[in-house]
Structure formats: C-alpha cells, structure tokens
Amino acid sequence: MRERLLAAAIESLAQDSYAGSTLSSIVRRAGVSRGAQVHHYPNKQALMLDVVDDLLRRVYGELGRTMLSIAEEDDRLDALVSMLWKGIYSTPVFSAYLELQVTAQRDPALARALGVMWQRTQDLFNPAIEHYFAPRTGVEPQVVQALFYQLTHLMTGLVAQGQDVDPAALTQQLSLWKRQARVLMRARKVQAAPPRPPHWGKGGEDA
DSSP states (O other), rough: HHHHHHHHHHHHHHHHHHHHHHHHHHHHHHTOOOHHHHHHSSSSHHHHHHHHHHHHHHHHHHHHHHHOOOOOOHHHHHHHHHHHHIITTTSSHHHHHHHHHHHHOOHHHHHHHHHHHHHHHHHHHHHHHHHEEETTTOTTTTHHHHHHHHHHHHHHHHHHTTGGOOHHHHHHHHHHHHHHHHHHHEEEOOOOOOOOOTTTTTOOOOO
C-alpha cells in the first residue's frame, strides 16, 4: 500500500503540481482506501517528505552500484554523470521533488521540513563522496564536495528549463563540468561500499 501511495504521489506531483496533488486525488490514483492512506501517511506533508526520502535512497543505491562497477577513473566519472542525469534528474521522481522545492518558497512548514531533508542529504552523501573520490595534489579536500554540489545545481537548473533544453547544449554543459572535475579530483581505487547511513532502517536501500 505504501509503495502504491508513494508512486501515485510522485506521478501526481509531476503531472498536477503540488496544489493539484490532494490526498483524495492521490488515494484515487493509487487505488487504495482512505484508511490505508491514514495508516501510512497521516497528512500530505508526511507523504511528500517520503517522496524526497525515496529519491535520496534511489540516488544513494545507484551511486554505489555505479561506482563499484567501474574501474577506470575517467569511465567512473562519465558513468556517474550519466547515471545521475538519466537515472535520477530526468525522471518523474525528480520532477516531483522540484515541484516540492518550488512550493516550499511559499510554504514555511514545508521549507523547514525540506531543510531537514537537505541536511540528511549532506550527512548521507558527504562520506560517500569522500569514499569514492579524492582531491588532486594541492587541491583542498572540500573542493571535491563543492564540485559535486555544483553538479547537482547544474542538473537541477537544466531540469527546470524543461523541454527548452537543447540536447547538444546539455552534452556540452556536462562535458565542461567533467573536464573541470578531472583537473581537481580523482577516483579512489575502492572495492567496497561506504559505511551504511546510521539513520536508515532495515528497509532502506543503500550502496
């Protein structure tokens, strides 16, 4: 039931916006009872935050699988950028997340909740970034994290442009980022996943 509600919420956000995604419409789309919705999600905000949490788990799982499957440094970076764009940023799940971010600008409660989720994102990804990548000689360690957050901002901006993104321009933008990244960081030779996030329960998917 939870999975059906979550999938329906993601689809609704991507198609009908936050305002149009009422609990009643999501319940109808999911084909479940109102009682099932109340059991899993007592209010709309709880459901929407689970959408964000689902995105984080997907990204983390894909990050681990991608990094551990690629041995060569350049291929690893190419694979990472491709995975993020095709597997995360160009999906309905991220469109739903972006809709929540826009809505949060007018909804203080949602903004505070997303702020907590953003802190969880940093707690989750900073150790993973350090585990998989290292700065080049003479480059400060924090530059590596900054590079990855720069990449997420770049991809978010491209998604926000919607259908106006020219495929050639997209390829150029991502290629420029990879060229910059290779000068400042390198992939570590790792064969194990980073430590499991301590705040995730048994049901979470990790790298």
